[in-house]
Amino acid sequence: MSTTVEFARMNGLGNKILVVDLRGRPDKVTPAAAVALNADPQTEFDQIMAIHDPKAEGTDAFIDILNSDGSKAQACGNGTRCVVQALAAETGRKVFTFQTVAGILNAVEHEDGTISVDMGRPVFDWDRIPLAEEFHDTSRIELQIGPIDNPVLHSPSAMSMGNPHAIFWVDRDVMSYDLARFGPLLENHPMFPERANITLAQVTSPTSLTTRTWERGAGLTLACGSAACSAAVSAARTGRTGRKVTINVASAKPPATLSIEWRERDDHVIMTGPAEWEWSGRLDPSTGLWSREGTREAEAQ
């Protein structure tokens, strides 16, 4: 078995993704490899999407998701679009079914190159998000940050999109908040026993939202697909918008949007947006040593 495997540096709205091909091998990308790759400015990432051989009948691959701190994530919307684009380019196929620890994901690449991922059903039960305290209604939970009588952020909507999310509703520009300061406090708040992805969302019309996210295990990122899905679902759930919205991802580079529909007929959340390939190389999944395609550095090291 070769020590190195192919990987592609990609992004979904600027969300930095490494797609690593571990098909045909028993090993995994180790947390140590993830931390080492993230420490190098050229391979710095938000999520690794490791493609493994399928484990369940009817699926094309099993996908293991790692955050840049080496922890595992159950869902990654932007990364899933990157995997679809990579496999579509390799196989010419347009439709895929993946398995993750959170369940089955169906995805399709459209004629215009955009990709839709069926992210499954949202979960609202407090103990399945999970929250540390029982809330009958998780669409507005008691949690605030800042001065007690004048909180900066408060009463988020909580839910799981496979992974835990808290959506704080704000009425001014999401970029005007010091999310780098509040993000870590909220991600690690005792309310969230498995930590949480923290999103600021501003409703800009009955069919649009602007979001900005502090990701669990990755920090401030340029975009987060599952957070965009969670903001869309939470907005519809609380009567702020309809079930079909455009999400303007405030920090995305270049500025970009995701279309999200929380389908009435089956409760599934469909996310549609772009993915972009940047460059490819080879890496050692146990150490994170890597090289650009065409060189054999990692093999030699």
Ligand SMILES: N[C@H](CCC[C@H](N)C(=O)O)C(=O)O
């Ligand atoms: N960037 C990802 C989400 C990663 C979530 C991860 N930070 C976690 O749940 O631990 C996305 O596009 O959905």
